[in-house]
Amino acid sequence: MKPIWYFVGLVLVAMGGLIMLSGIYYLATGNYHQTVLANLHPEIWWSGVMIIVGVVFLILSRNMIVE
Amino acid sequence: MEAIGLTLVDWIIIAVYFGFVLGIGLYLRRFTKNEEDFFLAGRKNSSWVAGLAFLSANLGALELLGMTGNTFKYGMYVAHFYWIGAIPAMLFLGLYMMPFYYSSRIKSVPGYLKLRFDEKTRVLNAISFAIMTLLVSGINLYAMALVLHTFLGWNWDASMWASAVTVAMYVTLSGLMSAIFTEIIQFFLIWFGLFLVSVLGIVEIGGINEIFARIPEAYAKLWSTSADPTQNGMMVTWGGIVLGLGFVLSFGYWTTDFLVVQRAFSAKNLRSARMTPIIASFFKMALPFIVIMGGLIALVLAKDPSSGFSLLKDGGKVNYDSALPMLIARYYPPGLVGLGITALLAGFMAGQAGNISAFNTVWTYDIYHSVINKKASSEHLLWMGRVATIAGIVISVGTAYWAKSMPTIMDYMQAIFSWVNAPLFATMLLGMFVKWITPNGAFWGLLAGMGSSFGMFLAVKFEWISKSAITLSNVASDMAANFWRAWWAWLICFGVTILVSLFTKKKPEKELVGLVKGLTEETVDEPVPLLKKPEFWGAISLLILIALNIYFW
Known part of the structure; x- marks a missing residue:
């Protein structure tokens, strides 16, 4: 079966992707929520970190099979 | 009105x-072919998988919310739960106890008691563990619904049933394996979902040094104010911390609670099983960067009127558990809010799955197979495990409704670990390291320890005796009383076990080979390089623990 790291990669890429897309949408429309430190756009760079880590997990576990 | 609003994303x-956790349950179903797959995840996990699951089984959302709130209330003293209150016990389990647990090929902690002592000690522990686990599971379910209702405005019944049914589905499908998979996903979601709160808090306040500069000194120290209980927020002395939390409660939980130890039993070999709690210890030490830092950030912001930050109030009383949700609401835009809430939900549900997977194993092997149906086949035990999973969830839901109708039960739950786990640690310690301890000594010692702990709790609760009679101090918090009661329960169990053992029949030594130090071969691992030795990583973990305590002394 696929190792757990594969599923960790999938969930991080899926959630990171959704957060990134919504962040870009709000940024593009100028309609983003005025939370504290919103000017740093944490949703953009943090979701970027999630996607990178998720992709690394997916690449490392793509050919792995656990007995 | 709820503190956090959710958007579509x-x-x-x-x-x-x-969708993910249900999909994983369905995916793993085809690999769950026999009872060992269902109850012990096939005993094929690496030390990393078992280690992260070992940590995550303990890392519930209630702990995250509660410990962040406690830091707001007590300051840095809460870090004791993550450092001295966890790491020495985890290292002791990996280095010294795991060889006896793993090599005897037992399927549960009560199973060890059967081999080392006798059936009655096993059943006593199995029944008390099963009751404790279901009570904790039900109370957690109630608390989860309460938190979601308070902070998100969700319907109480709907959120409770949705999570209970989801957990029941994926644990019934593939047992411990799906519980472990979701625990590891929870581990990553918690770090990605909540660590950003600390990062943004540090950025807003202007650095870690600035945070410590803005809080009272008593809130920023770990040990230097522990000689006098009036000088620290937790109102506890170093004696209570070291003996009660650092020794009895911590060792009692981390070395004997089947909920966490079961994850190490799923490892593929003895070295991986020994590495399981050692790997977990590094991540346990890092958790204060979420919970302690979050609590201190909330404290600094709440003391600054210009920040506009405050905790929620319920009926005029400050709700300390709201510290983390209020920080999420402060810093997280849409998307990240969903991630933060998912991290909390994952914590709740993985904790629920952990309790249920431990319960179904202890019920099936140590109560059903041991007492009710001794001739059950492997297929029948697998079926019973699935039935026990659903029954466990149904009882948990019933307990949650009971707790809803009687909220004071929450007070009792705070103390339950000192009733069951603290005396059990004395039984285990003597059982593994002293060969002349007898089955009757273990049974009566365990019963005396559990009974005395429960008795002390009732005596203080109903004011038959004063709290200071237990804590040896005129000033003490409920938490300090928990620490000291655990210590006395351990001592009573330890003393009664030795005393009864002096006068009762011992087991033949040949039946104790592999179970007791001195009768077990000392070479426990195959030869491996230094960097793969559990002793090496245990020493590194211990050095980091010492350095952290000195730095925050």
């Missing part, structure tokens, strides 16, 4: 999480 992220 937040709901989608929460739905993705539910």
